[in-house]
Amino acid sequence: MKQILLLVTIFYALATTVVYGQQNTKDKLKKTKIDHFFTCSLDQFIDTIASRLDITIVYERDSLSRMDVNEHFFNESMQAVLKQVCNENDLQYWIENDGTVYILQQPDDLPRLQQLYKLQQTARNFTPKRIPEAKHAPKHFMFALTGRVTDQKTGEALPGATVKVRGTGLAGQTNTSGNFTILNIPSDTSVVEVTFVGYQPDYFRLDSGSVKRPVSFGLFPAMNNTISEVSITGRKKGVLNTDSRKVSVLQLTPAALNKLPNIGERDIMRAFQLMPGVSATNESSSGAYVRGGTPDQNLVTFDGFTVYQVDHLYGFFSAFNSNAVRDVELYKGGYSAKYGGRLSSVTEIRGKDGNKKEANIGGDLSLLSTNIYAETPIGENSSALVAFRRSYQGPLYDKIFGQFNTSTANNGPGGSGGPTGAAGGGMGGGPGGFANQTTPSSYFYDLNTKYNYAINGSNNISWSFYNGADKLDNSREMTLPSFQTSSGGSLNINDYTHYGNTGSSLKWTTSAGKLFGSTVASYSGFFSDRNRGTTGTITDSNTTTTINNGILEKNKLRDFSLKSDWEWQIASPLKIDFGGFATKQSIDYTYIQNDTTTLIDEHNSGTTAGGFVELEIDPNEKLHIQPGFRTTYFSPTGKLYYEPRLSLTYKLTDRITLKGATGRYYQFTSKVTREDVAGGDRNFWVLANDQNIPVGKADHFIGGIGYETNNWLFDVEGYYKKLSGLTEYSIRQQGGGMGMGGPFGGGTTTTTLTQNFYNGSGYAKGLEFLLQKKAGMYTGWLSYTLAEAKNKFENYGADYFPANQDIAYEFKAVNMYHWQRWSFAATFIFSTGHPYTAPVGTYTINTLDGNKINYLSVSAKNGERLPAYHRLDLSATYDLLRTDGSKKGSLGFSFFNAYNHVNTWYNEYYISNNQVITTVVKYLGFTPNITLSLNLN
Incomplete structure (x- = not known):
């Protein structure tokens, strides 16, 4: 009955209400004739009417874009045409007093559309804009x-x-x-x-x-509920986007991140993990495992300086505060000659300059961290931004690490354990999963500041600064289980890790007609200190063994760089990019066992310098060719390294694009894996020296095809990477044994253990599929990656073996639904498990000084594989609006691992009574979180 009454009211108003704006629109509809054949979507048809009559028509594009018009109108009035099309699609239209036309799907849509339209006009977030008439005849x-x-x-x-x-x-x-x-x-x-x-x-x-x-x-930023009266030029975009003119590139704006589920807060690095080719199964790292590469093979820059550690709090957070980030691009491979020094990929992050129009304060508060930022104009030509973030040990923190530390008493083989420290900034461990454990005392902080000054319309200077650190104290007392012939024992484990980054850059940008330049002077520093010692006793039926040993690791890196990039638009089809760079690095790493035995002592420094040139050629509207060349001088080897690059795209049709890329890439600074079968691998930064640590090299070959419409994208890419100069450190002994360090060495380790840097080669290949829905109330994507990453080290045998990051296949489904002020999201991930090296037995060696060392006899390198990985994450976000309709914040609810499937992270092993005891370290189970985000303006 209410709908009938509303219909009567609408038709009565149409027949009797006569004001100037309304009558003017009616006159235009009646008097304007049209003789045209339409074969298009209904939203395009309405845009045509609005443009020809110079009137405002308000409607919901997402719904009407799915309706079609296939009709030839023979000199009919616009009014008759509009009425006929609305009737055929079960629609109605309403002409407001001011002349605005509303297209209604249901009679009760009118109040809602009117209110939204009014709010958007008030906020200047949706202002109907007519193209201004030319004020003069063309002169130039x-x-x-x-x-x-x-x-x-x-x-x-x-x-x-x-x-x-x-x-x-x-x-x-x-x-x-x-x-x-x-x-x-x-x-x-x-x-x-x-x-x-x-x-x-x-x-x-x-x-x-x-x-x-x-x-x-x-x-003007678009509102979530925008009702557009004009068609959008070009392809519509989603949360994560591709660029049809570039190969293997993903683009992201942090403003869209609150639509995705998360553990702590919006995270730019974890968002990329949801796309094909970027592994999403490494919960303990925000780093990018791209196309069979490791995080250290991914160059990460923030405002021009290199970031060497991208994790906070065991990997639950990335090092980048989304409130300080403007936009991000990830190049998955085959990237431009502008970038160098890495074998796999590039992540370029650009920070916000600060609000130049008005002061603004905002922040985020979750159950794990607090985050606040402020930005303001300073005079007419400059602006500033400050953002600070810190974690705290609230209820959610205790829940997360309580899960890791939960175990049954006297847990024996196959028990569960948790994170027990981080070497080099990553999660690591010693034994876990036993009684009397305590929750780790941990926190992180980071600070971003930026100042931007516009000298004039053509020159700009900005200064950016970042500092962040983690302090992780996982010291605890551990009671050993009693089983078989052993009566157990107790250990006191001191486990303290402190790591962090400092980075700063001074950037000058200039433009002069066809020439644009950017010059950056930067500093980046990284440190990681870990102190772990174990004291206690292990008792069996015959003897009591006293344990008193430990390890001390220190890794420090300093990077001073100068880089200048230039773009010159020579002609319409030709642009040239060129520039130069120089970097001075020094890296120190020491690994000391039992306070006396120095196993690794690396102190290296070196300079890289060179230049690049690249052409961007567009012979026609279909073809884009980008050849480039980069050369680098590396002082520790005294050699020049040449890196040719080539990428191209060809638009076969308006919707189909062919693409390909190839190139050579060198890496001079890398993280070396320190193999530790017993307690989990570690890694540390080193500088190549062309002796036991060679310069890394990779050749990329990429090909693909994309099909894109306004609403959909289907993309397929295949890749092959050939790698050499890979390095790993191990304390394996000939014959397949591995010395047991840490708390279960069975005695004092002697100096017979020396540095063992093993060198090898490898390859990575794969096929990636992406189906993405980019527009509408429901958006999201499906991705599938079929891949293989294998290495070959002569020390481990003559055959290729799976690399640590090898994932045979990975499936991801990302679903997002927007309804008024609510946004809902669900992501599902499934992949094969990671490979690992397992012990198969133990043996003991008597040293010359009378001590004994227990060794693990291990299987083939990475010959075993963990169980398959899968999880479901859910989230719901409610937008908080001001009275004028602008967004002032949001309230987010996230449910990580919604069905509580506990995935295996890695296995730990120790020896007791010549028997190998296994501890299974698990990832997070079901973890809820709430995040409140607010801003002043």
Whole structure:
């Protein structure tokens, strides 16, 4: 009955209400005739009517884009045409007093659409914009247009925005600083269309001033409930996006991260783990395992300085505060000659400059951490941002680590354990899973600051600073189980780890017509200190053995760099990128056992310097070719290293793109794995020396095809990487044994154990599939990766063996649904288990000084595999709005590992009474979290 009454009210109002705006729209609909054949979606049809009549039509694009119009209208009025199309699709329309037309799917849609439209107008977040008429006849022709695209509310640059000249094939994309150049503009009255993911598209008409000075285009952020009256130029984008002109590139804006489930808070690194080719099964690391590579083979930069440690709190957080990040790009392989020094991939993170329009304060509060930031303009030409984050041991922290430490009394072989420390910043362990354990005392913090100063319209200077650290104290008392002939014992374990990063950069950007430059001077420092000692007794039926030993690890890295990159738009089809770089590094690593035996003592320094040149060639609208060349001088070897690169894309049709890339890559600084079968592998940073630590080398070969529409993307890529110069440190003895360090060495380790850096080669190959729905109330993607990563070290045998990060196949399903102010998400991950080396027995060697050392006899290198990994994560986010309709924050609920499947992380082993005891270390079970995010403006 209410619907019938509302219908009567609507039709009565249509027949009797006559005001100027309403009557003007009616007159246009009646008087304007149309003779045209339409074969398009209904939203495109409505956009055509709105454009021709210069009226505002409000509707829900997501729904109407799924309806079609296939009709030839013969000189009929717009009113008759609109009425006929609405009837055929079971729709109605309403003309408001001000002349706005509302397309209704249900009669009771009207109040909701009116309210949303009103809120968006008030917030200036949805302002119906007409393309301004030209103020003069064209005076200038075929000129170069340079400018910048920014966020209209904050003044932040928008890299990757599309700038297109209407009615022509001329288009360009903004670079990392938001700048663009388009040559051969037809006239100074042309209309420019500007679009960017997460922002409303806008239109700007040029004038004579556009020839003389750089232009500035500001876009308004799109609201979640945007009802668009204009069609979006180009492809629609989702949470994680690809670039059709680049090979193996993923793009991300942190503003979209709250749609995804998380453990602690929005995390840019973990978001990438949900895409094909990036492993998602390493819960203990936020680092990127990309296409069979390790995290150290992924170059990570923040505002130009290199970040060497990307984890916080056992990997539950990444080192990057999303409130300080503007945008991120991940190059999965075959990347530009602009980047070097890594074998696998590049993650380039750009920080926010700070709000240039008004002061703003905001932050996030979860059950694991607190996060606050402030940004403000300083005068007319500068801005600043400060962001601080710290974890605390609240109820969720205790729950998480309580799960790791939960065990039954007298846990024997096959028990469960948990994280017991981190060497080099990663999670690591000694034995876990026994009674009398305590929750680790741990916390992290990080601080981001940035100052940005615009010297003039063409020159800008920014200073960025980062400092973050973790302190992990996992000291505890452990009671050993009693079984068979052993009567148990007790151990006191002192386990303290402290690691962190410091980074800073000073950046100057300049633009002069067709030339744009960026010069960065930076410093990056990393340290990791670990002190672990064990005292106590082990008692069996015959003897009592006293344990008193330990290890001390120190790893320190310092990096001073200077880099200058330039872009020169020579002509419409040709752009040249070139630049130079120089880096001075020093790395120290010591590994001392029992306070006296130094097993590893590396103190190295070196300089890398060189340059690159790269062409971006567009012979036509379909083909994009990007050949490049990079050369590097490395002082420790005294050699030059040459790195040719090539990538290309070809648009077979408007929707189908072919792509390929190849290149050579060298790595001079890497993390070496220190094999530890008993307690879990460690790793540490070293500098190549062309002796026992060679320079790493990789050759990439990539090919793929993509099919993309406004709403869908289907992408397939295959890759092959050939690797050499791989290094691993091990204390294996000839014959397959491995010395037992740590608390269960069975005696004092002697100096007969020396440095053993083993060198090898390898390969990684795979096939990746991605199906993504990018637009609508329901979005998400399915991805599947079939891959293989194998290494070969002569010391481990003549055959290839699975690399530690080898995953045969991995499936991911990401589902997101938006309904009014709610966003729901579910992600499911399934993959094969990681390979590992297992002990098969023990033996004892009597040393010359009368001591005994127990050794593990191990299986083939990585000859075993952990069980398959799978989990489901869920989240719900509710947007908090101000009275004017703008977003002031959100309340998020996340449920990590919703069905509580406990996945195996790794196995630990120790020897008691010449028997190998296994401890199974597990990942997190079901873990809920709540996050409140707020901002002042």
